[in-house]
Amino acid sequence: MSVFVDISPTPDAPAEEPAADAPETRWRARLSRAGLPLLSVAVFLLAWQLAAASGIWNQTFVPYPSTVWRAFVDISTTHDGVRGYAGYLLWEHLYMTLRRVAAGVVIGVVLGVLLGLVMGSIGWVRSVLEPWLTFLRALPPLAYFFLLVIWLGIDEAPKITLLALAALPPAAVATTAAVVAAPVGLQEAARALGASRAAVIRDVVIPSALPETFTGIRLAVGMAYSSVVAAELFNGIPGVGGLVKDASNYNNTPVVLVGIFAIGFSGLVIDGLLRAVERRAVPWRGKV
Template sequence: MSVFVDITPDDPVVAAPPARKWRARLTRAALPLLSLLVFFAVWQLVAVSGIWNQTFVPSPGTVWRAFVDISSTHDGVRGYAGYLLWEHLYMTLRRVFAGVVIGVALGVLLGLVMGSISWVRSVLEPWLTFLRALPPLAYFFLLVIWLGIDEAPKITLLALAALPPAAVATTAAVLAAPVGLQEAARALGASRGEVIRDVVVPSALPETFTGIRLAVGMAYSSVVAAELFNGIPGVGGLVKDASNYNNTPVVLVGIFAIGISGLLIDGLLRAIERRSVPWRGKI
């Protein structure tokens, strides 16, 4: 005996996949929000418990008041050290942007060369590993001696921090480019430059974007070191100056400003990656 089931467009079985998709999206949005609420709740409980002095663990309300104070003019005082928070953040982002652009451009170019020419890779790879192993503070003071205390050592430090991840990721991506596709392109008459442009670069782009994201992260992790000298205006300089006076709320405001802006920039890079490399994970 045959059983026929009539499924109309309004049938819940047909509507279920879109409903599941919306539930998945809501879950993805709700989980970070829930973790944020839990974080602030635990922070408030620790702050009011008296385990640590308020100087070391201020409450969220105290940090919020510090944020408002730094972001506005109050009692004749403009922000922190004469600059509003957005001005500090703007200077830091400008330095990070300049350093990342220089470091990533050199790193990607170096990675393409190292991945394509074996003897160049043999010569430069130890130096890249050496530079990548050095903490920024290890050579920042040397940069200050060489370049002074203005913008040059800061941007140079950030560029040196961003260069190795971009170079290493690009080198690995070029080496992993499909050999079969390269040979097929050569068999069809493509020159070495055309093979690199049409086969190697597109296949390397996904990993190169990963290297760029890592490079931005390295630059951000080095920004406080970069702004140790003459870093005001700048969030790193703000954090360093406030720490000299045990001004923990201002330090936390600076840390949150760096972290949140870093999250936004990483999200922007991921969006650019999705548009620029739509074939990632599909081939």
């Protein structure tokens, strides 16, 4: 005897929805992530073009996007016997700026993270150094840059020192806060299992603090970038900050905007690289 069971869906049964990780869904999400930034850029360029064409502002203040593009091409090439700006191409200006930023950030971040580990682990050190760190964070770069020039001259030393001092406080503060917030239960469990103080810091505190430390590093890079124009006020050519400062002396707004965009776009690229490194180094962020 055979039994036949009708397993066809009833007419009112809901249709199966595509899986969340279906290829179409992933491609739609990727297109959305890429399309929205591009759309925002297009809207910005359109608003800029309309503002320049309105005639409300003089071209010295709001040049056309095409004028800025021509300035970009001129700075990036040799034309009419003139090589770039002040004898250097744009990529050479950017290279010198990035080299200074890299040196300052490495020094500032390494010292800041080490200082944060010590301050987060030893209470009396935190009590002694925290007011000085807050004092340094509150100072704008120009407040002490001229003092650095008096002490160190106008070559590379004051520039790199300024960028290091700008990068140090965010890294130190973020690391200190992360170390202090490390789970006490995990630390006590490690000690109960016989781990030494150094082992607890290495195996429990540092992995727990890494996510916030990376946030501090990204903030440190941002602070260094925001200080780069100040760092290149003196003898800053070649350098994007020196280019911006020199062009502003002659009200050369297109060149100033090219320099600003160069700093901003390179900052976006570096921040993206840091986020990629963070995803690799701290895959557990947001999952525990």
